[in-house]
Amino acid sequence: MSNYSIKDLEQLSGIKAHTLRIWEQRYNLLKPKRTETNIRFYDDEDLKLILNVALLNDNGFKISKIAKMNFEDMKTEVLKLTDRSFAYDDQIHSLIIAMVELDEDRFEKIISTNILKIGFEMSMLNIIYPFLSKIGVLWQTGSIHPGQEHFISNLVRQKLIVAIDGQLYTGGGKKFLLFLPEGELHEISLLFSCYLLKSSGHKVIYLGQNTPREDLNSVYSVHKPDYLVTVITTSPSGPQVQDYLDYLSKKFQESEILVSGYQIIGQDLEIPANVHVMHYLKDIKEYLLSLTHVA
Known part of the structure; x- marks a missing residue:
């Protein structure tokens, strides 16, 4: 109770x-x-x-x-x-x-x-x-x-x-790598982002919860995605969030990084140039509409 x-x-x-x-x-x-x-x-x-x-x-x-x-x-x-x-x-x-x-x-x-x-x-x-x-x-x-x-x-x-299983990829579109940081288990927003991306005709590589940095790095090196998407609800937290954003920005300089979550929105953070804060799920939808339309 x-x-x-x-x-x-x-x-x-x-x-x-x-x-x-x-x-x-x-x-x-x-x-x-x-x-x-x-x-x-x-x-x-x-x-x-x-x-x-x-x-x-x-x-x-x-x-x-x-x-x-x-x-x-x-x-x-x-x-x-x-x-x-x-x-x-x-x-x-x-x-x-x-x-x-x-x-x-x-x-x-x-x-x-x-x-x-x-x-x-x-x-x-x-x-x-x-x-x-x-x-x-x-x-x-x-x-x-x-x-x-x-x-x-x-x-x-x-x-x-x-x-998500009902959305079949038929080729074309942008390539997105979706993941949650180590220790992060709140997956709902990331799953819905996956649905929005796939239903818009984009390619999605989905790593899901609790992704170690070395695993993220190895998958990135194989797929070379256009975008990375992550949601930080509980982990990392505090000053570690700024360190994590800086790490993502420098490690994956050739990609755009979309971030959201309780530890991001409304926090006093310095957002690197290739990192974009998504305040709501509708932001992701609007961001997708700004990309080249995929039939």
Whole structure:
């Protein structure tokens, strides 16, 4: 079970902390617990409740009516809404609820239905990746326990691998080498980059997680890619990130290097000339469109 602050609930539900406190006092919606040092916190049940409340409220239910519902009635109404609504925020809320409940069937249904309705790429860009970004900060701070992270990551990873396998290379395009640094295991963004590149007709050499420098060097020497792509979420970190970027820039001077991730974006780094920071996955898509079109 995870513990959440009221700011965590705000981050995940989209309801301001001030509003949550008013609802708590006026309608007795939430019952926060307290640590031994008297700090308020909320648990998974509180999070599920407030996510359901947020979804219903966003779809026209008055808070006074919602407060009178029991949890099962509330859940029934939410399921009806998410089955017929394709608003991105509603789908993201539903994914968060499925994550907290570790409900694989529900998570699978939400993703598969959206892929059928709007396509894989649009589902990733507008639902799955915003969902991952929404809870990403909580992973970093430990508010979400590792079991929930593994549950989500593995399900999304499976979808990405199936989508990537469906993209066949027919020749032409640029050559991209994709990898994660040593110690880096967060692969979702790199896998989606692989999908975007392959679906755009480019050649991809995929090394994946935890790539030692000597392995990267040996593969590079064989394939001589036009571009290297990496994502740094946890490793390296701190001052080691600048050292790693400088190493990549000097070692692979003949290639352009696309980098992204929590340790890159918004950090005080000196970006070498052949290194380009991708702030969002849409940046990669736009970057691809700037290259020579491949039929």
